[in-house]
Amino acid sequence: MSDLLKGRLKDQLKDRLKGRREEHLEARARDLDTADGLAGHREKFALDADTVYLDGNSLGALPAHVPARMADVITREWGELRIRSWDESGWWTAPERIGERIAPIVGAGPGQVVVGDSTSVNVFKALVAAARLAGDGRDEILVDASTFPTDGYIAESAARMTGHRIVPLDPAAMAEAAGPRTAAALVNHVDYRSGRLHDLPGITAALRAAGALAVWDLCHSAGALPVGLDAHGVDLAVGCTYKYLNGGPGSPAYLYVAERHQAAFDSPLPGWNSHADPFAMTPGYEAAAGAVRGRVGTPDILSMLALEAALDVWDGVAVEDVRAKSLALTDFFLECVRAYAPEGRVASVTPEAHGERGSQVALRCAEAPAVMAELIRRGVVGDLRRPDVLRFGFTPLYVGFADAERAARVLAEVLADVPAGAPAE
Known part of the structure; x- marks a missing residue:
């Protein structure tokens, strides 16, 4: 042959x-x-049969019923009711109401999640607040060395503001590295590049044992896997809603503040929406009770209500x-x-x-x-x-x-x- x-x-x-x-x-x-x-x-x-869409970890697909909901928000709530919709359509309470719908997805009990602002803004709030909660004598912030770049940028800024120093580490090394000088650690639950899932329960427990606070970025985990914020004693967490939660491009992020920290949570961005009496318009700031103190300014209602409608796909x-x-x-x-x-x-x-x-x-x-x-x-x-x-x-x-x-x-x-x-x- x-x-x-x-x-x-x-x-x-x-x-x-x-x-x-x-x-x-x-x-x-x-x-x-x-x-x-x-x-x-x-x-x-809203998906077509000719495309395999495997980019929901960057932007989730559009839930098919959202356009009709948004048409009603724009034409009736905004176009007809106008200013009355803050009360009559529930715009004013949307940040907390939508937070309550996200809470079970991330394993949080009632009253601990508020929706609003971007992930970056919420990382800044959470990290500065964590440094303040940790108290004097703790001057270092541990940061996931492979973190999404913005988290690193925000951490550097938070450290400058609070007089702390940044210690970049592999998350696997944080448990051993945490000590009496550690104020907080900022960690990504899932690495955005590799898809590696980090040990949220173990790292959180080690940080708390060292007297430090755990701040978790849930952008690549919420809506894809159980998080268990309450069950694992997480202190603070943030996440976006446009990936696995399908809230739409630039949809507002969320902030989780564990109930035990809410009374002392000192946001670096106090705004009229987080005031105990927003419409009093007093010159002095008095923070609202609960997770509401994580709010800042006027909520971005259109994108927020698109997110609320999108969350319907999670029913059941x-x-x-x-x-x-x-x-x-x-x-x-x-x-x-x-x-x-x-x-x-x-x-x-x-x-x-x-x-x-x-x-x-x-x-x-x-x-x-x-x-x-x-x-x-x-x-x-x-x-x-x-x-x-x-x-x-x-x-x-x-x-x-x-x-x-x-x-x-x-x-x-x-x-x-x-x-x-x-x-x-």
């Missing part, structure tokens, strides 16, 4: 095995979707079920990537262990910019973290197992078409 014929037979065998492998994984995806108790929630979102949903599906989805996607992708072209930087994984998969790929651009052109929407990380976020309320299989298959096709060393377009 000639070498040419041998080569052809070998290629035919490889193609046959590849086809069988794809058929097996496609069939498994169908079976998993059929058994998925959350599959019916997908129809609540247990976050534990969301977590179970998230892990199953990311497991299956990684299995498909290993089966389909050309050897050596991508490597996961997301931990395999369930206890260390959020709801995203990050793949290191030397040609990441070119690969992601082509993936998006072919209907698989993830995102990129330069220079070489492909990120795929799995939102269990609307992403299915067929989506995961298709994304991995298209990724393999793109890797076959994009040559090694290809520059970004």
Whole structure:
């Protein structure tokens, strides 16, 4: 038999095995979707069948009923009732009311979550307040060394304001590093780049044992996995609402202030909306009781009410079920990537262990910019973290197992078409 014929037979065998492998994984995806108790929630979102949307860890999909709600807010509440809507439409109480709806998703009891401002503003409030709560003699703030950049910028500013110094650390080292000089630690629950889930219960317990406060950034965990703020004794927490909570671009963030800290919570941004008697317009500031003292200025009503409507998709949903599906989805996607992708072209930087994984998969790929651009052109929407990380976020309320299989298959096709060393377009 000639070498040419041998080569052809070998290629035919490889193609046959590849086809069988794809058929097996496609069939498994169908079976998993059929058994998925959350599959019916997908129809609540404005999604098209031609796109696999795996960027909910940056911007969640639009819940389909939100536009009608916003049309009513704009035409009736604003257009007809106008100023009366502050009372008659409940605008004034929206920050606390919506906070109560987010609270169960993050494991908080009543009266501890208030919605408003951006994540950055709330990080600033929480970190300065934590430094003040810690008291004299504690002059250091531990900061997740791999934190989302803004958190680091805010921490530096908070440290300058309060006379503290910043100590950047891997979160795994914080438990041992916390000591009598530690005022607080700012930690990301899930690393935005790698998808690593940090040990919230263990780090929080170690910080509290050292007399320090734990401030957690929940942007990449809330709505994807149980957080347990009350159960684990977290002091302060912040998070955005436009990722897994699907509140829309720039939707307001939230601030959690544990009940035991509320009376002494000293916000660096006191505003008329957090005053004990806002309409008295007195020159002296007296903070309102409870988490309301985390408010600042006039709430951003349009985006806030869009968020309130978006949270309807959580009615009857247990976050534990969301977590179970998230892990199953990311497991299956990684299995498909290993089966389909050309050897050596991508490597996961997301931990395999369930206890260390959020709801995203990050793949290191030397040609990441070119690969992601082509993936998006072919209907698989993830995102990129330069220079070489492909990120795929799995939102269990609307992403299915067929989506995961298709994304991995298209990724393999793109890797076959994009040559090694290809520059970004």
